[in-house]
Amino acid sequence: MAESGSCVFCRIAAEDDRAEVVYEDSDYVCFRDRSPAATHHYLLIPRIHIRNPGELTGEHIAMVEKMGEIAREILAQQGASPEDSRLGFHWPPFLRVQHLHLHILNPPSSMGWFARHLLFRENSFAFMTHAAMLDRLRSML
Incomplete structure (x- = not known):
């Protein structure tokens, strides 16, 4: 399902690259962000390669809903x-990795000013909430 060996998130999903995985099933993998912006900062990815949120359509609603459910389960766990x-999701060009990933951040109060007000500002030009x-x-639709 991976795009190629060039996508680090595809390699993590295929277990060809290291990450601190906190959840995985047949469709999704979640791991700790290597540069956390909050006390809890995880990235949830689909195993299928979708480059960014701009490629999502109405056909992806169930997938995005499931990502939210998994995110809440992970936080509780x-x-x-x-x-x-x-x-939430970053929009291009604010993506470091071109593979759809949901940022899971908790609590927002643990984020620094730059992260809270710019990088992960809700529904800004760079970041859209789930x-x-x-x-x-x-x-x-």
Whole structure:
């Protein structure tokens, strides 16, 4: 399912590259961010290669909904509050890795000013929340 050996997230999903995996199933893998912006900072990826959130359509609603469910489960398993979290996707060109990934951040109060107000600012030019992404995809139907 991997795009090629060039995508680091595809390699992590295939277990060809190292990451601290906190969750995996047949469709998704979640691992700790190597440069965490919050006390709990995880990246949840689909095993299939989708370059970025701009490639998502209404056909991806179930996948994005499932990603949100998994994110909340992971936070609960890690002892974090799913209610006090920031879940979202970066838009190009604000992606370091061209593979769809949901940022799971908890608590937002543990983030520095730059991360909280710029890099992971809710529904900004760079970052769209999980809920806003679902609204966008539903509007495509």
